[in-house]
Amino acid sequence: MLTGLAWLALEAKYLEPAREFYEERLGLTVRERGADELAFEAGETDLLLRRPDGFPRGGLHTHYAFSIPESEYDDWWERLGREYELEEAQFGPARSLYLYDPDGNCVELGQQDVAGPGIDGIFEVVLEVEDLDRARAFYEDLGFETVDEGDSRKRIRLHGPMALELWEPHLGIADARGGVHVDLGFETADPGAALEAVRDRVQSVVRESDEEIVVRDPDGHFLTFTERPR
Numbered sequence: 001m002l003t004g005l006a007w008l009a010l011e012a013k014y015l016e017p018a019r020e021f022y023e024e025r026l027g028l029t030v031r032e033r034g035a036d037e038l039a040f041e042a043g044e045t046d047l048l049l050r051r052p053d054g055f056p057r058g059g060l061h062t063h064y065a066f067s068i069p070e071s072e073y074d075d076w077w078e079r080l081g082r083e084y085e086l087e088e089a090q091f092g093p094a095r096s097l098y099l100y101d102p103d104g105n106c107v108e109l110g111q112q113d114v115a116g117p118g119i120d121g122i123f124e125v126v127l128e129v130e131d132l133d134r135a136r137a138f139y140e141d142l143g144f145e146t147v148d149e150g151d152s153r154k155r156i157r158l159h160g161p162m163a164l165e166l167w168e169p170h171l172g173i174a175d176a177r178g179g180v181h182v183d184l185g186f187e188t189a190d191p192g193a194a195l196e197a198v199r200d201r202v203q204s205v206v207r208e209s210d211e212e213i214v215v216r217d218p219d220g221h222f223l224t225f226t227e228r229p230r
Helices: 015-025 070-081 132-140 191-201
Strands: 004-011 029-033 037-042 045-050 063-069 087-091 094-100 106-112 122-128 145-149 155-159 163-167 183-187 204-208 212-216 222-226
Touching: 004 122, 004 222, 015 029, 015 037, 015 045, 045 183, 063 070, 070 094, 070 106, 106 122, 132 145, 132 155, 132 163, 132 191, 191 204, 191 212, 191 222
Parallel strands: 004 045, 063 106, 122 163, 183 222
Antiparallel strands: 004 183, 029 037, 037 045, 063 122, 087 094, 094 106, 145 155, 155 163, 204 212, 212 222
C-alpha cells in the first residue's frame, strides 16, 4: 500500500546550525531552501528541517537512521569521532554509530546494502506512542508487518517502506527517545485506499485531495499519503 518514504521532517529551532550539521558534517545536499524550512536529499527520501512556525511541526527528539555503505563505516567513525562523542551498536554483521544533532535528535548511521557514496537513504524512524497495541494495529493496516517485539514490551519493530519502531516512552541505545509530533510523507499509488484503511482511527483528516491526503495518527503524528514524486 505504501511504497516509499518520501520525507521525514524534524523541528529545528535555528536553521543555520542545523544546516551546518547536516550539510557540512554529514555531507547532505540542500535541495530547497526557504525562510523557515530546509530540504536535504538523503537518497530517495527528503530530510526536512522546519522552524516551529506552524503545523505540521517537525518531530522533536526523534531517533532515526541513515543508510551508509558498509565499506564507509570506519571512515565515518574516524571523521565524526574527532568532533562528537559517538556510540556504537552491532546488529548481526552490521554496525551503527550514533550522535546527536544540534536540536537533540539522535542520528544513526548504519551499514546497509546501498550504493552511496555517503548517506543513501533513511532506513528507520522511531515514533513515541501511548499504546503499543493500538499503534501496531494502525500501522499494520497500512501494510507494515511486525518483525520484532522488545523484551521489555516497550517497543515494537515493523517493516514497510522503511523500518518503523514504535516506542512507549523510554530511553533506547545512546539514550535515544522516540519522536513526538513527527511528520512523515509516504508514497503510494492510491492515497484514498490508504486513508480508508485507517479512517476510523485517525485523530483527524487535515487535508484531502485526489493526489495527497494528510492525517494525524492516533498519537498525533502527521502522515501524508502522496502519489506525487519528490
